[in-house]
Amino acid sequence: MANGHFDKRLPSSLAAPAFVDTWRRRAMLAGLAFSALAVILGFLGQTMDAEHLGWQHLLRGWLDGFVMCFGFCFGGMALLMVQHLSGGKWGLIVRRPLEAMSRTWPMIVLLFIPVAVAGATMGQLYPWARYANWTAALQKGLIDHDMAHAIRWKAPMLNVTNFWVFSLVCFAVFALYITVLNRWSIQRDADTEPNVAYWRTRFENLSGFGVVLYAALLFGLSIYWVMSLDPTWYSTIYGFQYLVGQAFVVLPLALLTLIGLSKAEPIRSTFRVVEQHDIGKLCFAIVMLNIYFAFGAFLIIWSGNSPEEIPWYLDRIRGGWGVIATLDVIFHWLIPFSLLLSRDLKRIKSRLAVACCIMIFAGYWDMFWLIEPNFKDAARNLHFSFGIFEYVAVPAALFCFWLVYYFQQLKNRPLVATNDPHLAEILEHDYVHA
Amino acid sequence: MPLPEGIYGLMAEFDSPSDLVHAAKAAHAEGYRRMDCYTPYPVEEAAEAIGFHRDEVSLVCLIGGLLGLAAMFGLETWINVWAYPLNVAGRPYYSWPAFVVPAYEWTILYAGLSACFGMLALNGLPKLYHPVFNAPNFRNGATTDKFFLCVESTDPKFDVMETRSFLEAHTPVSVVEVEY
Numbered sequence: 001m002a003n004g005h006f007d008k009r010l011p012s013s014l015a016a017p018a019f020v021d022t023w024r025r026r027a028m029l030a031g032l033a034f035s036a037l038a039v040i041l042g043f044l045g046q047t048m049d050a051e052h053l054g055w056q057h058l059l060r061g062w063l064d065g066f067v068m069c070f071g072f073c074f075g076g077m078a079l080l081m082v083q084h085l086s087g088g089k090w091g092l093i094v095r096r097p098l099e100a101m102s103r104t105w106p107m108i109v110l111l112f113i114p115v116a117v118a119g120a121t122m123g124q125l126y127p128w129a130r131y132a133n134w135t136a137a138l139q140k141g142l143i144d145h146d147m148a149h150a151i152r153w154k155a156p157m158l159n160v161t162n163f164w165v166f167s168l169v170c171f172a173v174f175a176l177y178i179t180v181l182n183r184w185s186i187q188r189d190a191d192t193e194p195n196v197a198y199w200r201t202r203f204e205n206l207s208g209f210g211v212v213l214y215a216a217l218l219f220g221l222s223i224y225w226v227m228s229l230d231p232t233w234y235s236t237i238y239g240f241q242y243l244v245g246q247a248f249v250v251l252p253l254a255l256l257t258l259i260g261l262s263k264a265e266p267i268r269s270t271f272r273v274v275e276q277h278d279i280g281k282l283c284f285a286i287v288m289l290n291i292y293f294a295f296g297a298f299l300i301i302w303s304g305n306s307p308e309e310i311p312w313y314l315d316r317i318r319g320g321w322g323v324i325a326t327l328d329v330i331f332h333w334l335i336p337f338s339l340l341l342s343r344d345l346k347r348i349k350s351r352l353a354v355a356c357c358i359m360i361f362a363g364y365w366d367m368f369w370l371i372e373p374n375f376k377d378a379a380r381n382l383h384f385s386f387g388i389f390e391y392v393a394v395p396a397a398l399f400c401f402w403l404v405y406y407f408q409q410l411k412n413r414p415l416v417a418t419n420d421p422h423l424a425e426i427l428e429h430d431y432v433h434a
Numbered sequence: 435m436p437l438p439e440g441i442y443g444l445m446a447e448f449d450s451p452s453d454l455v456h457a458a459k460a461a462h463a464e465g466y467r468r469m470d471c472y473t474p475y476p477v478e479e480a481a482e483a484i485g486f487h488r489d490e491v492s493l494v495c496l497i498g499g500l501l502g503l504a505a506m507f508g509l510e511t512w513i514n515v516w517a518y519p520l521n522v523a524g525r526p527y528y529s530w531p532a533f534v535v536p537a538y539e540w541t542i543l544y545a546g547l548s549a550c551f552g553m554l555a556l557n558g559l560p561k562l563y564h565p566v567f568n569a570p571n572f573r574n575g576a577t578t579d580k581f582f583l584c585v586e587s588t589d590p591k592f593d594v595m596e597t598r599s600f601l602e603a604h605t606p607v608s609v610v611e612v613e614y
Contacts, residue, residue, distance in 0.1 A: 295534065302531050305523060341494075429452070429479075 010269070010427060014414035017264035021336040024407040031400030033357055039392035043072045045387030051377050057387030058126060061394030062373070066111045067072065067225060068395055069402045071363070072253060073108045075246025076101025077178050078214045079254075086180075087200075092277045093271055094254045099185060100409035102178045107405050109171050111398060115225070120163045127151065128158040130232045142283035150231040158228050166224060169219045177210050177352035189419045196419060229374035237297045244290045248332075249363040251283050252408050259349045261355075261415065268427050270416050273347050280346030283359065287340060291333040315373040321371055322383030328369050331362035364395060442565035442614045443469070443586035444597050445572065446606035451477045452579035456484035457604035461585060464600060468589035472566065472582040473553045480566075480581075491553045498530065499547025506540035507533055566614050 038058060055337025084093035119125030123132075127147060131137035132155070134148040137348040142153070150220040152156070181203075188199040219239025227238050254275070261267035278319055302308045339345055346352055366392045372378045378388075416423070448454040451473065458471055461485055469481040510533040514520070519527045554560070566572050566584060576582060583606075585597050594611070601609045 298529050299534070305525075 009071070010416070010418070010423070011265040014266045014412045014416050014418070016415055018259065020261075020407050020411055023260070026274075027400045027403040028195065029100075031404065032206070032395050034393050034397035034400060037307070038390060040299050040396055041389050041393055045390070049385040049387050051385065053377060053385070054390075057385075057390040058394060060371060061392075063119065063125060063225070063392035064364075064371050064391055065395030065398030066108075066115055067371075068249070068364060068367055069104075069111060069398055070108050070190075070221075071242070071246040071249055072083075072095070072101055072399075072402060073104045074102070074174055074214070074218075076254075077105075077174060077181070077220075078211060078243070079247060079250050080181060081082070081210045081214070084207040085199075085211065086205040087422075088276050088278075088392040089422045089426050092417060092420050093258065093275050093426060094279065095185070095417050096413060096415050097140070097254045097257045097410065099182050099413070101253070103182060103409045103412075104402060104405045105175050105178055106146060107402060109175075112167060112171070112180065116164055116167065120160050125211070125229055126158075126163075126231075128154065128228060129160050129163075137375075146232050154228075154231055158224075158231060166220055170221055171212070171234075173217065176312050177214075181205065185334050185417060187230055187406065189339060189417060189426050192418060193419060196421060199419070209350065215239070218246075219244055223373040226370060229317075230312060231373065233309065235297055235301075235309075235312075237293055241290075241293045241297065244286060244293055245363060245366065246418070247286045248290050249360050251279060251286060252359040255279050255283070255358045255412070256353055256360075259353050262349065266414075266416050274424060275426065276352065277346050278344075278350070280352055280355075281339060283336070283356070284340040286347075287336045289335060291329075294332070314342045319380035321373055323371070323379065324365075324369050324382065328362070328366055331358065331365050334380065367395070436555075438614050440614060441587045441594065442466060442568075442612045443584045443592075444594070444601060444609055445566065445569055445582055445584040445612050446570055446601040446609045447560030447575065448581040448583070448606055449579075451480065451581055453605065454482050454583055455479050455602065457606070460585050461583065462601070465591050466585050466589050466597075468586040468592075470584050470586070472572070472576050472584065473578060474575075474577050474579060474581075477581070480612060489556055491514070494556075495545050495549040496612070499545030502540035502542075503537050504543025505544070507537040560599060565612055568614075569610050569612050571608060571610065580607075 030263055039060065042054040042058045047054070047059050076098045080095065080102055083095060083098065088319075104387065115125070122225045123130030127143065128151045130146070131143050131151055134143065134151045137143045138145070152328040156162075184199070184206075188196075188203075191199065219242075222239045222242040226242075227233070227235070258267060258271050258276070262271045298313065301313060304310075315321070336355055336359050339358070344351075345355065372388070372391065373380070437599060446457060448457065454471060454473065455477065458469070458480055461469060467485065469484055471477070471484060491543075511528060514529070514533075515527045522529070532550060566576075566582075572579070572582060573579075583601070585601065591597075598609055
């Protein structure tokens, strides 16, 4: 909109400010501290706990942290594609942080290897891998009839070869998408303004199919990596819950990044309250969508009352787990919903940052509730052990190391995409939007 | 009640929201308080510029929502536990998961209705007559592409000559007198 009141210009340097290095250093130190804690807890868990599951817990914590980091990286990619499809000023401002998240994919592949080797190939995590010979296990009394039945008939999908192949194929497809999305983004910035329509169409064509493909593949991955920890159970909304769960942590992380960067140029000039408010509203929508899926799944299984489905919830409610489940609802819905309901809160950076931190924490909490009760020693029996604190130490360490990588990627590119018609608008004052 | 006579206020017309906001800010700084902005779409900064204060619509909406929640959850509990207890597949009479969805629906329904009618009531709507429609340029432009600032004659600082020259200093398209 043409008017005579431009006060802001695009800053001359679009590079990340110097304090991102401080962030990196802090994340690195925190990651090392948590790693040390994880090793100590593993030792204590192995020697002091009654079950002697210290190292087993470390592996479970690793799976937890891996799925979280996966969500940040590839959830960032998915949101990047959604942003290319929807357009809008909020999309322009989060584009570079999301691209930086997506470029961390090599680390996610590395994190996957221990899960696949120890968890699947060595059978330490997945019962269908450990008891692939279900007849022998059934005779020895290691598994019950239901489990043997599930392993037998799900074997065409749940076997170690397919686990590896499917996961690696997914990584390859996603890596291809990430490479192309990032390369085009730089080429688009270098191109001239009249070609914007061409680039926009290109991105839309890539992303439209990409979003659908990602949703489908993520469904499979969530089954392989987490749902199959209990092969007897199944849910048709499980994959979508992961999709929403990723948006639930990726959007707040993007917001936190922007709020942190807004202390200095170039983000100080480009991150307006309007877009901050818009992304806050989007977070609010995701909070509602998440509880809709989670409660819907619960209500349907509760109503069905079928012995094939309800044990999964009973494992996660009885024996002390009810506390964790209730707190999950409070962290995941009650607190973010109540906070984000307020219009003022979404417009005040410091308060919105608190809401974002709570949402990311809720993502962690939920993953713990999803993973740990799958294991026999923990199902319907939440009890103290040193090992269980691996769910704090390992995911925190992996997340910190992931942050180091993410901040590095943030520094690698200008923080604002420039060849976009929305750029002029985000440089205007807040009130000239229509 | 007899209709008041004379000038309702002076209305300046602007081409862009930025001009309007600048003029409104200046008017507020000058000491004018009884004035209003009229725009074809919401310009929140214009409201802020003339010293907009919080209203109670959000509170009305919250109370409405909580009432709806309590009403439906209470109704379901009353029906299922006392009024017409039914054994549904051996579940307890007080089966709260089944109550959540209707209770949620009523929360939204009550919150929405209270927000809508609370807003109308607090706005003083519906109103059958407003003097600004006496200005022909307002009738033509206010809902399409023009932005208006009207300083009302009830403002203690209002003076036809001074206020007009003040408004004209902010490069409006026009300044017109609005009659009651």
